[in-house]
Amino acid sequence: MTKDTKKIYSTPEAEIVRFDSEDVITASGEEGTSGHSTLMPVVY
Amino acid sequence: MKGIELFTQLTALDVSGCTALTALDASGLTLSTLNITGVPGFISTRQYTLSDTKKLLYGGNPTITSDAKFYAKQLELTEGSLRMYFYMEPASTTSGLSDNSIMEFYVGNSSTKQTAKYDASVTYTDYYDSTNHTFSATQSSGTAVTHYGFACDVTSIQMADSIQATFTPGDSGSPSSITYTVADYLDAVIALNGSATDLAKAIKDYGHYVQKPLATLHGFVTVATAINEGKEGHITIPTSNTTITNVTTTTVESYKLTSTLGDGAEVGSALQLDSNITLLVYLPSGTTVNEVKKGDETNALTLNTDYSVDGEDYKTGGKVVVAIPNLTAKELTTKYTITTSDSNKTVTAYGLSYVHSVLNLTDAQKTALKASSTNLLSLNDNDFNDFVTNLQNAVKALYNYYYAETQYNPQNS
Numbered sequence: 520m521t522k523d524t525k526k527i528y529s530t531p532e533a534e535i536v537r538f539d540s541e542d543v544i545t546a547s548g549e550e551g552t553s554g555h556s557t558l559m560p561v562v563y
Numbered sequence: 564m565k566g567i568e569l570f571t572q573l574t575a576l577d578v579s580g581c582t583a584l585t586a587l588d589a590s591g592l593t594l595s596t597l598n599i600t601g602v603p604g605f606i607s608t609r610q611y612t613l614s615d616t617k618k619l620l621y622g623g624n625p626t627i628t629s630d631a632k633f634y635a636k637q638l639e640l641t642e643g644s645l646r647m648y649f650y651m652e653p654a655s656t657t658s659g660l661s662d663n664s665i666m667e668f669y670v671g672n673s674s675t676k677q678t679a680k681y682d683a684s685v686t687y688t689d690y691y692d693s694t695n696h697t698f699s700a701t702q703s704s705g706t707a708v709t710h711y712g713f714a715c716d717v718t719s720i721q722m723a724d725s726i727q728a729t730f731t732p733g734d735s736g737s738p739s740s741i742t743y744t745v746a747d748y749l750d751a752v753i754a755l756n757g758s759a760t761d762l763a764k765a766i767k768d769y770g771h772y773v774q775k776p777l778a779t780l781h782g783f784v785t786v787a788t789a790i791n792e793g794k795e796g797h798i799t800i801p802t803s804n805t806t807i808t809n810v811t812t813t814t815v816e817s818y819k820l821t822s823t824l825g826d827g828a829e830v831g832s833a834l835q836l837d838s839n840i841t842l843l844v845y846l847p848s849g850t851t852v853n854e855v856k857k858g859d860e861t862n863a864l865t866l867n868t869d870y871s872v873d874g875e876d877y878k879t880g881g882k883v884v885v886a887i888p889n890l891t892a893k894e895l896t897t898k899y900t901i902t903t904s905d906s907n908k909t910v911t912a913y914g915l916s917y918v919h920s921v922l923n924l925t926d927a928q929k930t931a932l933k934a935s936s937t938n939l940l941s942l943n944d945n946d947f948n949d950f951v952t953n954l955q956n957a958v959k960a961l962y963n964y965y966y967a968e969t970q971y972n973p974q975n976s
Binding site: 556557558559560561562563 | 836957
């Protein structure tokens with residue numbers, strides 16, 4: 520997933536524009552919108 | 564918007580300090596309004612039906628500033644996000660909002676700013692009775708007042724964090740701010756003791772239980788301190804200590820992760836509990852993902868739109884990771900089938916697969932789990948056992964959140 524510097528969420532009701540460079544979901548679990556990673560530990 | 568639907572019944576509402584309680588019944592729908600001495604306000608439980616989405620709405624006493632009046636707050640559980648709507652009325656009700664109006668949000672101590680633009684579709688209208696200082700959804704009397712909504716995403720561990728919302732008019736006027744928390748909202752819904760109460764309790768418990776393992780795992784000093792000292796930023800008390808004990812491996816047995824990759828091909832899972840929920844499936848290095856299908860759908864999902872494949876670097880421990888984002892709690896039982904370059908080799912996973920895996924941890928898996936993180940490795944045996952318990956409580960609470968959302972039906976309210 521591309522790491523954008525600007526990401527736009529569009530819903531039927533609202534549009535939220537963000538300017539946070541960390542605001543992406545990545546498979547590696549980088550920080551989300553809170554600045555805190557919310558990635559639970561991997562369990563095999 | 565299909566229209567406004569109101570809960571049909573409101574019971575056990577604490578009206579202490581109120582001078583009047585008005586229950587309006589229109590076509591079997593009930594809206595309760597109340598006046599608190601000296602303060603025109605209202606409390607209502609409303610259900611706005613926007614396509615097939617489900618929303619909760621609580622209108623507290625308005626916060627009135629010189630340039631804006633802040634009214635209802637609404638938690639949206641759709642679009643895969645935990646999203647808080649703030650509704651306000653601008654100082655100039657006749658001209659409405661400028662297209663350039665914005666609401667900016669800061670959540671907790673985060674320096675991350677969210678900016679929501681004015682959206683004409685995110686509105687609702689009430690009718691204000693200036694004599695009785697009440698709002699009604701029906702036009703029997705009063706002046707129509709449009710409330711404008713702005714949305715702020717919050718994560719699973721931010722439910723007790725203050726959200727500072729600052730409205731800036733587009734053309735003239737000064738910024739106006741309020742602060743609010745998701746926990747405040749959930750407490751208000753719980754206090755109403757209506758149809759949404761069980762769901763609100765489950766969400767609040769989820770917020771409570773998920774904080775501890777994430778704080779330990781990722782070394783969140785501020786969150787850990789808040790937990791230990793009961794400070795702002797932590798939901799200190801779960802609404803029920805007993806509900807999570809009812810969730811066992813058997814509860815989620817149907818959703819366990821299955822693989823035909825063969826013996827020795829280690830497959831894992833994780834969840835990212837951000838504003839939305841992402842299911843992550845970890846596959847052996849070198850695995851080529853051919854396609855991912857959702858449920859029993861014929862067509863495969865679209866790569867980099869519906870899911871992504873990442874990994875084989877240090878961040879993923881050399882694994883190939885399939886990330887499926889934007890799951891709602893209700894969608895945690897949706898099946899995803901991952902097919903590799905060998906069509907006979909597949910992995911089937913659900914969001915609840917992770918719940919099953921965590922509740923079914925063997926000693927060997929616990930050892931591997933501890934070795935996977937420097938923060939966990941530093942724990943002594945007792946503290947690590949506490950971490951495992953906290954992790955299992957968190958996934959139990961997540962299951963209850965899922966279950967409560969499936970049971971919540973505003974049409975039966």
